[in-house]
Amino acid sequence: MTVDLSVDYCGIKHENPFILAPSPSTDNLDFLIKAFEAGWAGAVLKTVAVDSRIVSRVFPMVTRVEQEAAFIGLQNIDLVSEHSVEIVEKNVRVLKERFPHKIVVPSIMAFSKEDWQALAKRFVDAGADIIECSIWHPHGTEWTLCTQVNEPVGTEKIAGWVKEAAGDVPVVIKLSALDSDIIATAEAVERSGADGVSAINTIKSITGVNLDTLIPYPNIAGLSTYGGLSGPALKPIALRCTAEIAQKVNLDIAASGGITSWKDGAEFLLLGASTLQICTSVLRFGLGIIDELKQGLASWMEDKGFQNLTDFIGKSLPYLVEHSRLPRGIQVVSHINKEVCNGCGVCFTACRTGGHEAILLAEGFPKVEASKCIGCGICHAMCFLKAITLIRPGGEPKPAS
Structure with a gap:
């Protein structure tokens, strides 16, 4: 039996569900070209602000999170794209001209209604397939140039602004597990008229503390800061968020957080996700993992008798009930x-x-x-x-x- 890995997300057909998540990797045009040639269905570009050039980075930006020498994640203190809007715009145009069937998703961040809408319109004109909005950032908030919104009313307002500017181009809002009520915020996104959500963002964290120097990691010339945790450690939280949103809200979901293997991807799809955004696993194993991801998922689908992804997206949700019903x-x-x-x-x-x-x-x-x-x-x-x-x-x- 030949299976079909294509999926419809926010009305846009993806050749498979595997998408590169926003990261330093997706801020590089040459890398994105290689990724699309390798078989990735699309990419969410690293978040860009109105003027990213004023952002001041520190190094090192990434530290390893481990338990008894076992890798469980990464913590990063990276900020928004170092590129100007003009450069990211140009990258979108180049990618869409060269790969018309790949999905290119700019991620935007702004402070005012005017800036949110201006960014959306610019990327729509550049040929973006979907606009993703990074409303909440786990670290470096003084540099993000973003309205720090972590509640439904503000989220609904921003999502509505961007949707108004984007017109027929789908708008996706990235959600955080640190939100006091992620379901209320997802419902606000639905009310706004936006098309989908991405769940979840990295989680504000501390990697650890050096017991010799007493300085938390990462050590930046004797000081440290909070960062965003990604990788396998996030998977149980991301699965929970995906399932809760899928059970309560009628929005397409792009899952993100701890997806390392095709098995992880299958679990997120079973709990209601339509596409799968991956970053940390690519940093560990390289772009070539796309072959294993597609082949593994296709083989499992054949074994289970699923001909396409819609046969099993959300199929595990009915088994999730309140504790009192167990x-x-x-x-x-x-x-x-x-x-x-x-x-x-x-x-x-x-x-x-x-x-x-x-x-x-x-x-x-x-x-x-x-x-x-x-x-x-x-x-x-x-x-x-x-x-x-x-x-x-x-x-x-x-x-x-």
Whole structure:
């Protein structure tokens, strides 16, 4: 079976759902040309302000976020595009002339109604397929030249201004998980007449503190600042935001935050996203990951019998219910697969400290006392080898998941 990866987002057909998210990479015309040649469906250009040239950068701008040497994300203190509006305008024209079927999305930021509308009109005239508005910025707010709006009324007003100026060109508003009520803001976007949302922006964060110098990272000549967290650490939050918006608001969603593999992408699509914006994974693995993303998603679709993306976009949403609607009275117990278990003892410790002391150590390996196990799942969650499954008492164990 041949599957179709194309998708309609805000009325614009994308050849596949994979889009480059705004970043330093998408501020470079040569890089964007290579990306489109490699097979990316489109790109959101790095956010541009009315006069980005006054922005003053500091270095280093990016630090690694890790836990026990495992990469979990990046924190950046980068600001808006260093290019003038004229240069970004020219890049849009070049890209659309050379790649008429690729999706080029300028990201704009402004302070006044006049500036929001002027930027929108300029990029519409340049041939932009979609206009994305970066209303809220997690760091460097004194440099962003943006109305600092993080509430529905202001968002609705700005979205309406831009939509009025953009006319038939779709307008997308980028949302933040730090919003006090992201659903209320998404509803405001819907009321404004805008066409979609992008969720989510990076999250204001601190990478850590150097215990020798006592200076938080990154160290900029003895001082530090807050930055925007991106990468795998954001995925659970971004999934939640995507699902909540999809359940409550009738807007197209571009998902962003922690998408590393085609599996991540499939999860976001199942929870209601139409397109997938990716940045950190490209920085780690390069533009060539687009082949794996497309092939992996296509193979999974074939296995599941899905012919196109609309067959499964939002298909997991009906399974998400309020806690009060979850079924009660279903008993499960832990089962340890000895063929997979290496006797590390993590499950024993977890059950002793947070469970019901239902796991014993016998000859160096854990054993479950079914009469004590309540099925809380702490041991299952802690087992890195996936040697533990939760089964009905007396039931047959299934393969680890």
